[in-house]
Amino acid sequence: xxxxxxxxxxxxxxxxxxxxxxxxxxxxxxxxxxxxxxxxxxxxxxxxxxxxxxxxxxxxxxxxxxxxxxxxxxxxxxxxxxxxxxxxxxxxxxxxxxxxxxxxxxxxxxxxxxxxxxxxxxxxxxxxxxxxxxxxxxxxxxxxxx
Numbered sequence: 001x002x003x004x005x006x007x008x009x010x011x012x013x014x015x016x017x018x019x020x021x022x023x024x025x026x027x028x029x030x031x032x033x034x035x036x037x038x039x040x041x042x043x044x045x046x047x048x049x050x051x052x053x054x055x056x057x058x059x060x061x062x063x064x065x066x067x068x069x070x071x072x073x074x075x076x077x078x079x080x081x082x083x084x085x086x087x088x089x090x091x092x093x094x095x096x097x098x099x100x101x102x103x104x105x106x107x108x109x110x111x112x113x114x115x116x117x118x119x120x121x122x123x124x125x126x127x128x129x130x131x132x133x134x135x136x137x138x139x140x141x142x143x144x145x146x
Contacts, residue, residue, distance in 0.1 A: 005030045007037045013045040013114055014038065014076070015107075016067075019052045027063045031070060038074045045114035046071045049107060051082030061096035068101040077117055079103065081110035 003026060008015045014037055016030065034046065048064065068078035079102045091098065102117075104110035 004033065007033050009037070009041055009043065010111075012041075012043050012118075013047060013111060014041065014043045015047050015049065017049040017052075021053075021055075022060070022063065024059075027059075030063075031067060034067060035070050035074060038071060038076050043076050044118050045111075046076050046078045047107065047110045047114070048078065048080045049082050049110075050080060050087065051084075053082075053087060054084065056087045056090050058094050058096065061091050061094060061098065064101060065096070065098050068098070072100060077102065077114060079110040079113050081105065081107050 003020070005016055005018060005022070005026065007030075008017075014034065016034060022030070037043070038046065046067070048067065050064075053060065064080055068080075071078045078100070080098070081104045083103055083105075102110075102113055104113050
């Protein structure tokens with residue numbers, strides 16, 4: 001029997017932290033568990049943390065894209081966080097663009113992406129998380145002092 005990947009709830013966001021290589025059965029269980037949890041919780045976002053994933057193949061890439069598609073159909077956006085450079089390079093070499101999947105370097109930044117997307121969809125100002133020092137989250141004209 002495959003080990004289940006836990007799906008944790010943080011407010012209106014679900015967090016999936018992949019800590020081991022997933023076999024086909026584990027992926028199917030994750031997809032089912034995540035879809036059910038999105039529906040039950042009414043979550044508007046899903047963060048998939050792949051910080052521990054060192055090796056990726058076309059199966060893992062398709063899994064991420066499929067989970068994002070399922071979430072999107074259930075009115076939740078997906079952000080993949082913690083992607084290592086080697087994983088990104090491999091996905092590009094495999095021709096997997098992960099369409100519809102947003103990415104962020106860290107969990108904190110991934111949560112910000114979801115919050116900003118949610119606020120923008122509801123027409124609210126994007127002030128839930130103030131911008132950090134520097135020009136992050138600021139348009140190029142503003143960053144250039146124009």
